[in-house]
Amino acid sequence: MNILYMFLKLLSLAPFEHARQHWVSQRITSIAIVILGLWFVYQLLFVLTSFDHPEVYAWASDPLNAIILLLLSLYAIYHAELGVQTVIEDYVATKRLRTYTLYLLRFLRVMVVVISFVAIGCIIKGGGASPV
Numbered sequence: 262m263n264i265l266y267m268f269l270k271l272l273s274l275a276p277f278e279h280a281r282q283h284w285v286s287q288r289i290t291s292i293a294i295v296i297l298g299l300w301f302v303y304q305l306l307f308v309l310t311s312f313d314h315p316e317v318y319a320w321a322s323d324p325l326n327a328i329i330l331l332l333l334s335l336y337a338i339y340h341a342e343l344g345v346q347t348v349i350e351d352y353v354a355t356k357r358l359r360t361y362t363l364y365l366l367r368f369l370r371v372m373v374v375v376i377s378f379v380a381i382g383c384i385i386k387g388g389g390a391s392p393v
Contacts, residue, residue, distance in 0.1 A: 283343060290340040297333040321384050334377045342370045 309320055320326055345366055353359040 265335065283347070284322070287343050288342065290336050293336045294333070294340055297336065298331060300329060301333060318384070321381075322387065324385060327381050327385050331377060331381045334381075335374065338373050340371055342366060 304320070304326070309316060321330065346363060349359060349362050349366065353362055
């Protein structure tokens, strides 16, 4: 149940969190971003020999790399939303405006998550720009 709830949070389908859950989520996502970010930096430095389009496309088309890139983007998007949510909750004075702004933020995150899924899906299927 806990894993399902965390996946729903990444996809913007879970409700807003209370302060303690929010704090824990910030810490968990930051740890995940550090681990996945180190993997990404390692891939850039030691796996990709050049950064020409066909090589990067082939690298990103590998299903394992695509899944890890998707996880990195989902955690980064969610972590960013948590930070902006904190700023909104602290500095927006009226409750009504705060609620509208939080739902706007949630909507924007859903849009970015959908774009991420579509982009990585196109790369895996080969539906994106074909390598030259």
